[in-house]
Amino acid sequence: MIPIAPIFIKSKETLQKLSLLLDEERLAYGGSDSEVIISLSEQKQTLLDEMNQLNEKRVNVLIKFDVLDRKKPTEQDFKDWLNLQDSSMDEVRLLMQECEALLKKCKTQNNTNAQVLNTLQKRNKYLFELLQGHSSKNKVYTSRGSTRPISSKQTLGRA
Template sequence: MIPIAPIFIRSKEVLEKLSALLDEERFAYGESDSDTIINIAEQKQALLDEMNQLNEKRVNILIKFDVVDRKKPTEEEFKHWLNLQDSSLDNVRLLMNECETLLQVCKTKNNTNARVLNTLQKRNKHLFELLQGHNSKNKVYTSRGSTHPISSKHTLGRA
């Protein structure tokens, strides 16, 4: 029997932690808590690194047992092989499905957080331009085609 169940068990644990971190990240965005946001980003990176290592380990095991092609291993190849196996690998099938579901949840949460962050960045940029006295109507094009605000003599910083 191929020893991949422990890899899926650990992957599931990592994905559950990642999902919880993404919830914390969204809350931190709402609170504008930059220290927490930076801390969460570091934790997310560590979890993603571990997921990559687990995936590499899983692929190497599957290659070792000739389940997938050595030169170009694919997920579909593994899933096809898994579907052909008897019920002794039902636990692996279940774990794999749970991991795929958790991965989709994490992707959705991450995309939501990215949209929240993008909105916050736009808001902060706008507020910064207001503080500098830039008016969104007073912009000129640069030689590269982007816009550049024209400074006003009536800035809040000069008041």
């Protein structure tokens, strides 16, 4: 029997941690605490590195047992092979399905966080321009054809 169940178990645990971390990250964006956001980002990168290592380990084990082609290993080849196995591989099938569901959830959470971050960046840029007296609506063309904002003489800093 191929020893890949422990790899899937560890992958599942890592994806669960990542999901919780992504929830924390979304909440941290609401708090606007940059130190917490940076810390969470570093933790997220560590978990992603761990997932990459687990995936490499899984592929190497499958290549070693001649399940996957050494030159061009694909996920579909593994799934096709797994579907041909008897009931002794049911645990691996279940773990793989759970990992795929968790991965899909993490991707959705990460995309949501990216949208929240993008909105916050736009808001902060607008507020910064407002403080400087610039407006994205008030721009003029330079002699080279690019645009630059018109500075207001009544900026908040000069008031």
